[in-house]
Amino acid sequence: MSQSHWEQVYSSKAPDAVSWYAAHLDQSLAYIRETGAGPDATIIDVGGGESTLVDDLLAAGYRHIEVLDLSAHALAVCQQRLGERAAQVSWRVGDVLEQAFEPQSIDIWHDRAVFHFLTDPVQRQHYVEQVLKALKPGGFAIVGTFGPEGPTECSGLPVARYSSEGLHAEFGAPFQLLEHATSLHTTPWGSTQQFVYCFCRRAH
Numbered sequence: 053m054s055q056s057h058w059e060q061v062y063s064s065k066a067p068d069a070v071s072w073y074a075a076h077l078d079q080s081l082a083y084i085r086e087t088g089a090g091p092d093a094t095i096i097d098v099g100g101g102e103s104t105l106v107d108d109l110l111a112a113g114y115r116h117i118e119v120l121d122l123s124a125h126a127l128a129v130c131q132q133r134l135g136e137r138a139a140q141v142s143w144r145v146g147d148v149l150e151q152a153f154e155p156q157s158i159d160i161w162h163d164r165a166v167f168h169f170l171t172d173p174v175q176r177q178h179y180v181e182q183v184l185k186a187l188k189p190g191g192f193a194i195v196g197t198f199g200p201e202g203p204t205e206c207s208g209l210p211v212a213r214y215s216s217e218g219l220h221a222e223f224g225a226p227f228q229l230l231e232h233a234t235s236l237h238t239t240p241w242g243s244t245q246q247f248v249y250c251f252c253r254r255a256h
Contacts (some may be wrong), residue, residue: 079233087192163195183254219250227253232251
């Protein structure tokens with residue numbers, strides 16, 4: 053994925069003017085609560101950008117939050133919004149496929165709308181390997197992508213679309229599918245996009 057592309061996207065649009073903007077990621081938050089993880093759980097938001105998920109996780113009392121994104125600009129906007137609370141978060145600028153994750157260091161892996169940009173099967177396989185490396189045995193993966201009726205491209209890039217079965221199949225046997233959901237996301241300009249979520253647990 054191109055870092056320069058995403059820097060341009062985030063630099064040219066207000067945080068609430070990108071198609072994926074949501075005031076609160078309700079489905080993601082619901083699944084994070086369902087994990088039963090306590091405030092000391094380590095949570096990473098992959099492709100977190102300017103998302104408000106980190107705000108809501110801090111408000112819920114989680115103390116070990118990481119946000120990873122290709123765009124330094126997006127993370128800077130998020131940090132400015134959080135103010136002093138930004139110091140409580142670990143910020144990473146980089147590509148999820150190239151990150152040197154500490155083995156078995158993450159309790160909850162969250163990704164809304166990164167995985168569907170991986171149109172190359174080799175990239176997807178490497179992504180799953182990264183999740184397996186980073187996630188603790190028994191840890192949780194929450195991944196949201198465009199559904200079968202979702203857009204075929206986003207921000208000028210092609211995307212892959214998934215059914216819940218197809219999305220879980222990409223992750224395979226090491227991940228137990230606990231729940232899945234299909235939802236309609238309303239963009240800032242009033243159109244709707246179909247999203248599919250899989251909520252999985254890594255086998256021990």
